[in-house]
Amino acid sequence: MKLTFIGNGNMAKALIQGLVSEYEIEVLGRNKATLEQLKSDIPNITISVLNINEDISNKNIILCVKPYSLPSLSLNGKANSLYSVLAGTTIETLKKSIDSKYYVRTMPNLAASNMKSMTTITGDESLKQNAIDIFNSIGTTLWLKSEKEIDIATGLAGSGPAFLALIAEGLEDGAVNAGLTRNDARTLSAGLFDGFASLLKNDKASNIKDGVMSPGGTTAAGYSILEKHNVRYAMIEAIEVAYQKAILLGKK
Numbered sequence: 001m002k003l004t005f006i007g008n009g010n011m012a013k014a015l016i017q018g019l020v021s022e023y024e025i026e027v028l029g030r031n032k033a034t035l036e037q038l039k040s041d042i043p044n045i046t047i048s049v050l051n052i053n054e055d056i057s058n059k060n061i062i063l064c065v066k067p068y069s070l071p072s073l074s075l076n077g078k079a080n081s082l083y084s085v086l087a088g089t090t091i092e093t094l095k096k097s098i099d100s101k102y103y104v105r106t107m108p109n110l111a112a113s114n115m116k117s118m119t120t121i122t123g124d125e126s127l128k129q130n131a132i133d134i135f136n137s138i139g140t141t142l143w144l145k146s147e148k149e150i151d152i153a154t155g156l157a158g159s160g161p162a163f164l165a166l167i168a169e170g171l172e173d174g175a176v177n178a179g180l181t182r183n184d185a186r187t188l189s190a191g192l193f194d195g196f197a198s199l200l201k202n203d204k205a206s207n208i209k210d211g212v213m214s215p216g217g218t219t220a221a222g223y224s225i226l227e228k229h230n231v232r233y234a235m236i237e238a239i240e241v242a243y244q245k246a247i248l249l250g251k252k
């Protein structure tokens with residue numbers, strides 16, 4: 001299958017790297033120099049500067065521009081499928097700018113750059129398997145039933161790297177405060193998150209906590225402080241406000 005990318009920034013590059021061995025890739029952008037740089041990094045693609053009123057008839061489009069760039073696109077014809085990575089941009093909004101038989105909305109995360117994105121997807125069921133195949137190339141995927149769910153997932157998996165970065169930085173600061181060097185604290189937190197990811201794939205968070213928390217031990221002592229300072233509730237509220245923000249941005 002041939003895939004046509006519109007936009008050639010970070011997210012497009014991550015996806016193209018994952019897809020180029022399986023799909024024919026065409027990339028349409030507005031900047032000749034950055035397109036040529038992409039072609040020199042990934043030779044097995046075709047590149048073109050997007051024309052005004054570019055004909056997208058029957059193409060399978062992966063839309064990789066920023067949400068605010070959507071109104072600046074001027075495309076003609078009816079695409080076969082449109083896969084959008086635009087954060088917060090609803091299918092209803094996409095329909096107003098780009099004509100396509102089928103639409104899918106996706107939410108990758110920053111780990112796409114390491115091919116470890118946790119990507120959520122929703123939209124036309126007829127594109128479900130194709131969308132899963134495409135976005136599995138940059139990590140793992142979860143198909144959701146509605147745009148409401150993808151807005152909630154945006155708070156967890158999309159914003160999640162920033163939330164976890166706060167936890168990682170806080171733990172490192174704590175170790176430095178107690179006397180560890182910054183470099184050692186960073187090495188420890190990177191190793192901690194790596195090992196924790198493999199634990200979480202196979203078990204519930206609550207079981208991991210119970211497994212490490214022995215009666216009257218160090219973990220129980222530290223854990224009670226986290227609860228005292230409402231870390232759990234702060235995370236619940238962070239997901240809620242991120243969800244509300246996604247709804248608000250979707251209406252703009």
Ligand SMILES: NC(=O)c1ccc[n+]([C@@H]2O[C@H](COP(=O)([O-])OP(=O)(O)OC[C@H]3O[C@@H](n4cnc5c(N)ncnc54)[C@H](OP(=O)(O)O)[C@@H]3O)[C@@H](O)[C@H]2O)c1
Nearest residue numbers: 007008009010011030031064065066067069086087108110
């Ligand atoms: N990066 C992430 O971790 C992440 C995560 C989830 C979702 N997303 C979504 O992914 C999308 C792309 O993000 P990004 O990080 O890849 O942004 P980016 O690096 O800024 O790339 C955007 C690309 O779109 C091109 N573009 C803008 N307007 C255009 C137009 N009118 N015609 C053709 N090309 C145009 C830009 O061209 P120039 O070279 O001229 O700038 C650039 O190549 C966003 O909608 C974002 O919400 C990103």
